[in-house]
Amino acid sequence: DVKVTQSSRYLVKRTGEKVFLECVQDMDHENMFWYRQDPGLGLRLIYFSYDVKMKEKGDIPEGYSVSREKKERFSLILESASTNQTSMYLCASRAGGTTDTQYFGPGTRLTVL
Amino acid sequence: KNEVEQSPQNLTAQEGEFITINCSYSVGISALHWLQQHPGGGIVSLFMLSSGKKKHGRLIATINIQEKHSSLHITASHPRDSAVYICAVSPAMNYGGSQGNLIFGKGTKLSVKP
Numbered sequence: 001d002v003k004v005t006q007s008s009r010y011l012v013k014r015t016g017e018k019v020f021l022e023c024v025q026d027m028d029h030e031n032m033f034w035y036r037q038d039p040g041l042g043l044r045l046i047y048f049s050y051d052v053k054m055k056e057k058g059d060i061p062e063g064y065s066v067s068r069e070k071k072e073r074f075s076l077i078l079e080s081a082s083t084n085q086t087s088m089y090l091c092a093s094r095a096g097g098t099t100d101t102q103y104f105g106p107g108t109r110l111t112v113l
Numbered sequence: 114k115n116e117v118e119q120s121p122q123n124l125t126a127q128e129g130e131f132i133t134i135n136c137s138y139s140v141g142i143s144a145l146h147w148l149q150q151h152p153g154g155g156i157v158s159l160f161m162l163s164s165g166k167k168k169h170g171r172l173i174a175t176i177n178i179q180e181k182h183s184s185l186h187i188t189a190s191h192p193r194d195s196a197v198y199i200c201a202v203s204p205a206m207n208y209g210g211s212q213g214n215l216i217f218g219k220g221t222k223l224s225v226k227p
Contacts, residue, residue, distance in 0.1 A: 009154075033214075042219035043199070058214065088154060098203030098215055099144045101161065107154030 003027075004093050004105040012111045019078040021108050023091030032074035033092040033102070034058075034066060043090065049074055081112045116140050119200050119218035126225050132187040134221045136200030139181065143206070146215065147174050147185050148199040156199070159185075190225045197222050 007022035025032065033048040035058075045058030049068040063085060067075045074093075078085055091105040117138045126132050136145070147159045160167050160174040162183070167174050171190075176183040187194055200218040 040219065043201075043217040045214050048214065090154070090156065092156075099161065099163075101158045102146075102215065103158075104156035109154070 004091055004103050006089075006091050006105040006108050008108050009106060010109050010111075012113065013078075013081050014113055015082060017078075017081050017112075019081045019110065019112075021076040021078075021089055021091075021110070023074045023076070023093075023105055024072055025074075025093040025103070026072065027093065027095070027103070028071065029093040029095050029103075030071075031094040031096070032068065033094070034064075034074065034076045035090045035092065036060070036087040037090055037107075038087050046076065081110075083112050086110060086112045115219070116216050117200055117202055117218040119198075119221050121221060122219070124221060124223045126190050126223070128191060128225055128227050130190050130225075132190050132194075132223065132225075134185045134198050134200075134223070136183045136185070136218055137181060138183075138200075138202050138216075140202065140216065141205035142178075142181075142202040144203040145176055145183050146201040146203070147183075148201060150197040150199060150220070152196070159198075187223075192225045192227050195224050 004025045013019050031050050034046045035043045037043050044060050046064050047066040049055045055066050065077045089108045092102050094100050094102045120135045144163045146161050148156050150156045162176050171188045173186040197220040199220045201215040
């Protein structure tokens with residue numbers, strides 16, 4: 001069974017703090033993704049990575065950065081958290097192209113006060 | 114206009130009812146996915162299809178490529194089917210957009226009452 005884990009289920013941070021969200025997958029997948037999910041807006045892609053140290057901006061990268069130093073781990077970084085980054089963050093991984101199954105982590109509900 | 118539209122946005126049903134959720138898309142695709150998200154967050158893949166029909170238990174997914182439309186049916190619905198159902202498409206190779214990304218609908222929230 002593919003497993004995608006995220007470092008926290010719930011996180012509360014203050015405005016201006018640096019926030020790290022970590023995602024680990026155990027199936028040697030090439031591709032990893034970070035999404036945020038907001039009511040009425042659905043899933044929106046922040047960044048994705050198709051290989052170690054490789055990344056591409058998604059639809060809403062502003063205010064975020066990512067790091068992929070090892071194949072199994074993909075980190076999302078909020079350099080200076082703001083209240084409008086309060087959201088559910090979902091990580092996903094996928095072996096190949098978009099016709100392969102995408103596996104999601106359980107999500108991190110981040111609240112920025 | 115969103116490239117993937119789902120209807121209805123919200124659906125309440127009684128246990129045992131037959132349920133249909135619809136998905137229409139406006140881009141060329143290589144495949145369409147149906148995903149399920151239970152309260153609490155985790156998303157699982159139910160189906161991926163590029164033509165015809167697939168069945169798994171009480172769930173049936175169909176796609177009509179010419180009409181750019183897919184439906185997800187649930188027969189004999191049960192309260193444990195309560196979840197958000199998300200339609201997503203794999204865009205065709207010539208589609209400009211975030212490469213490697215699926216295009217997601219906003220989801221349909223299903224509540225099945227006992």
